[in-house]
Amino acid sequence: MEESPIKKSYYQKEPVKCPVCKASFQKEEMLSGRGRLIAKDITDELRRVYEPGKKAGETYPLIYPVTVCPDCFYSAYPEDFQLIKSDSIPAALSQKEKRKRDINLIFPxxxxxxxxxxxxxxxxxxxxxxxYSFQHKECAPTFKKAMSTLRTAWLFDDLNKRYPGQNYDRIRIIMYKKAMNYYERTINYAQTGEERIDAVKHFGPDLDKNYGFEGVLFMSTLLLFKYGDQGSNEQIIQKLQKAKRIVSRIFGMGKSSKSKPSFILELAKNLYKKITTKIAELKEE
Ligand SMILES: [Zn+2]
Structure with a gap:
């Protein structure tokens, strides 16, 4: 990959100590000033689009937020990195080589x-x-898996544009479907109390805006609508009806609340209409 002429990141002075293998390393952080990031629209999937900078070229903010130990590849968002359960550390350490082998299947x-x-x-x-399978329930690990899997799908889209013909488009679809399952599970767990999400500070799904739990409900519905098309008509209709119930929760949540961006409310209403039309079409078939 070619090097861009201007610096896009720096390293934190304070080293991070990996709780799994005890290696010390410096965390890389993105630099965003001086025309490096030119924000454009937000996609239907709530992803921010950036225009390439004149000097900086393409910048991908999503490649930076996850902290990775360069030694054992243990990874998490910074706020969770040190929180791994102590009784999970031996298992996390024993999977060091497996983590590397598995990732090398996709990227040699x-x-x-x-x-x-x-x-x-x-x-x-x-x-x-x-x-995140090694993290405490309080970290909302299923939600973090959902958000990172969705971000992975987005990044495979970027990869496919940059390096076409590498099957990255196919992996992207697999990631969207996985994200769909994780988002659905996140909502189920929040409902049953199996995994609380109150401690989550940033729901994303992208970095620059936080759409809160409404964003989670919206993403889950959108993914069911776009990627939940497997099975018989009957099964798809059932899935879409479930999606409708999820998205309609956004309408009911604190209507006068200032915290709720009307933007997502509008998107949710449009999506509700689209799903209703789709169900009617499927019933006619
Ligand atoms: Zn490590």
């Missing part, structure tokens, strides 16, 4: 001692999804 060469690029940034999310 991956290292985290150099500045991040689109490949290592994508890998960081895949690794995080695996490692």
């Amino acid at each position: 060469i991956v290292g985290f001692r150099k500045a991040r690029n689109l490949i290592t940034g994508t890998a960081s999310h895949i690794l995080a999804v695996g490692c």
Whole structure:
């Protein structure tokens, strides 16, 4: 991957100590000033689009947020990195080679001692999804898996544009379907209390805006609508009806609340209409 002429990141002075293998490393952070990031629209999937900068070229903010130990590849978002359960550490350590083997099936060469690029940034999310199985319930691990899997799908879209013909488009679809399942599970767990989500500070799904739990409900519905098309007509209709119930919860949530961006309310209403039309079409078939 070619190097861009201007610096896109820096390293934190304070080293991070990996709770799994005890290695010390410096965390890389993105630099966003001086025309490096030119924000454009937000997609239907609530992803922010950036225009390439004149000097900086393409910048992918999503390649930076996950902390990865360069030694054992244990990965998590910074706020969770040190919170791994102590009784999970031996298992997490024993899977060091497995983590590397698994990621090498998708990307044959991956290292985290150099500045991040689109490949290592994508890998960081895949690794995080695996490692959240070792985290406490209080970290909302299923939600973190959902968000990182969705971000992985987005990054595979970027990869496919940059390196076409590598099957990255197919992996992208697999990731969307996985994200659909994780989002659905996140909502179920929140309902049953199996995994609380009150401690989550940033629901994303992208970095620059936080759509709160409404965003989670919206993403779950959208993914069911776009990628829940397997099975018989009957099964798809059932899935879509479930999606409708989920998205309609956004309408009912604190109507006068200032915290709720009307933007997402509008998107939710449109999506509700689209799903209703789709169900009617399927019933006619
Ligand atoms: Zn480590």
